[in-house]
Amino acid sequence: MKDSTLGPGAVQWLGTHYRTTLTTDETGGAMSVTDSVSPPGSGPPRHIHHDADEAFVMLSGDAEFWLAGDRFFRGPGQTVFIPRGLEHTFRIVGETPSRHLVILTPGGFEGFFAEMSAGQFRIPQDMPAIDQCAARYHMTFTGPPLGAEDAEAGQ
Template sequence: MTRDAKELEPVEWLGTRYEIILSKEASGGAMSIVRSEAPPDSGPPLHVHHDADETFVMLSGEAEFVLDGQRKSLQAGETIFVPRGQHHTFRVVGDAPSRHLVILTPGGFEGFFVEMGRDQLAIPEDMEEITKRAAQYHLSFTGPPLAAM
């Protein structure tokens, strides 16, 4: 089963472009894959996915990741696996945007990107609403973005 083409259209939120290339529905719930392009110095607040493993595949650019307190720099061609329940974040470093794949198992979290892009909620102004919606996708924010750490 596939999603409506309109739901698969790329969305932009806080300067990052998200394109769902495999939806939860198309994989029977097993996984989702999102292609993302994030600008320099961008990245989410520290967070944890309670019900999904997350894999980042760096296509271009460079990003610094924090996974359970350990920092690691990733270049194009490198991958990092984030088991569910692990606190993590990242920040795009350098002058170039980061293009990467986000693979979630099981799928479903891609709906969060669609909602945020559709409604253009801002951080920190709309953090209460963002946190409420994130909980519906089994995500908790646990700290600041990496740039503030």
Template sequence: MDRTVPRPMNWNGTEYHIQLSSEETGGCIGIFSSVCPPESGPPRHVHEAEDETFHVLSGEALFWLAGAEQVAQAGETVFVPRGVEHAFRVIGPRPARMLTILTPGGFEGFFREMAEGQYRIPEDMAAIGAIGARYNMTFTGPPLAA
């Protein structure tokens, strides 16, 4: 398959690269990498249609899944089944590099829209929530506190 190298997308201080899009896999899977700054992370949310797998490449992050917390360091993987409320926060002084896999694919389009619009958290949560809903995602609470 002949494909171009994806250009980086930046949103809220995180750099995203779509590694494999749903368009390339017939909708089966979407994979993106990210470099997340210290203390960053998304608001609590639920994916209704996708399972989400995070593989930490470097750094570490605190993951919150339906009230249970776990720290994932470089080389560790966290699986979040669809329908489970979750969030994460990068901990420690270094950015965290992660590879995120969503099955089925398609959710990677959310990050394209966020980067294009440069929506801010918490100021633009109404717009972010409306776009998230188009990708079967519901925001359920704030980001994890430091």
């Protein structure tokens, strides 16, 4: 679904707004940069990017990250580097949305956000379709989102 709140070309999926500010085409495939605004409590299921390194640049809000079994927090002005092939996820914590840049090298993954937005797929209900799309972008979902264990425990 197109989203004009972040400017031209922005899309929205599961309450998160994505706008690619540097496309794969503009970098000759070297990288892509996506400006993302995520609501409190949001975050993807655990996953692996098999062919791309990922960096988060936190502009506002706070996030808890899980990277290969380690949990840590990052806030405005901080960054996270996730090497390709490492299992990871994150969750926006606190009461305010998080705006962050998602940088992937090489580029190409921005197409995943566009496809998810176009289909408005739901997690976990539409995971088979999401998994098929993720495979086209060399990503595998491997586990639940952060906080799922809290929900299961009734917290």
